[in-house]
Amino acid sequence: MTKPQIWVAAFLGLFLILFLLEKSTNRSDLQETSTPGGMPQLGQTTQASTPQDLISSLGCTSCHGADLTGTKMGPNIHGVKQYWSRDNLINYLRNPSSYMSSDRFKSYKAKYQIMMPPFNNIDVKNLGKIADYLLKLK
Template identity: 30%
Template sequence: MRISSTSMLPQTKKQFFRLITIISILLMSFVIIGISGISSNKAYAMKALENGGGNIMMGSMMKNKGGMVSNRGHEMFPQYKGVKTGYALFRYEGCIMCHTINGQGGIMGPDLSHMGSIKNFSWIATQIADPSAHFSRGGAVTFNGIKYPTIMPNFKNMSSKNIGILSKYLESLK
C-alpha cells in the first residue's frame, strides 16, 4: 500500500480551519502559561517587599524552614564547581538567575552588562557581601533608569577570594 504525502493534509476547508484553530489555541495556551509564570514571580517579589523584603529571590532561591535563603546555583551549574573565573562564579553562585549579562540571565535584578562603567570594585564587593550596606531592605533602587526592589540576599558565606574574583569580573564589564 502506497501512502502519498497529500493523504495527511485536510481534505476540506472545514478540516483545515479546525486544524488552524487547534494550533492557535495550543500556541495561545503556551503564551498564557509563560506570561503567568513571569507575573507570578513579580507578584511573589512584591509580596516579599510588603513583608519587609527579607532574603528572597526568584528562580534560584528557595525559602527554607529557618527563613534563610538557599541558593540552588550550585545544583544547577555543577560544571563550574572549583572553577575560579568571574563568569563561572556568576553562574555557580546563582547570580545569573536574577541578573542579566549580555542578554543572558534573569530579569528580577538589574542588568549587569555594563556594571564596571557604573560602579567600582569596592562598591561591587560590598554589594555582594552585604547588599543592605547600600540599600535598605523593602526599598527600591533605580539602575539604568529601571526601578528594582531591593531583595538581593547577602553572600556573607562566599569566601573573600571568590567575592574578589566575582567583583573583578563585574568591574570588567564596561
C-alpha cells in the same frame, strides 16, 4: 494532616530535592576540575573556578540573566564600573542592603519585587574574581 500542614510538608520536600540536586551538580563540577589521575582537590576547586562559573553557580544569572543584561528579577549589571570601585563592589556583594540609599537603588527597589541577596558566606577571593569580571563588562 490539615491542609496547611500538607502545604508546608510539600514545600519542605521541594527544598530538600532542590538542595540534593544542587549538591549533586556541585559534585560533578568537582570531578571536572580534578587533576588528571589525582584526587579532586576539594579546597582548591573553588579558587580555581572561573568568574563565569562562580556567577552561574551562585545563581547571579537567574536574576541578572545568562548574559547579565538583566531580567524581570534583576537589573543589567554591565557597565557597573561607572558606579563601583573594586572594594566597594565586593562590599556591596557581601551586604547589598547597606547600599540602598542612592536614587539608583531606590528605583531598583520600585522596579524589582526581590532584592539582591547578600553573598557574605562566599570566600572574598571569589567575590574579588567576580568583581574583577563585572568591572570589565562594558
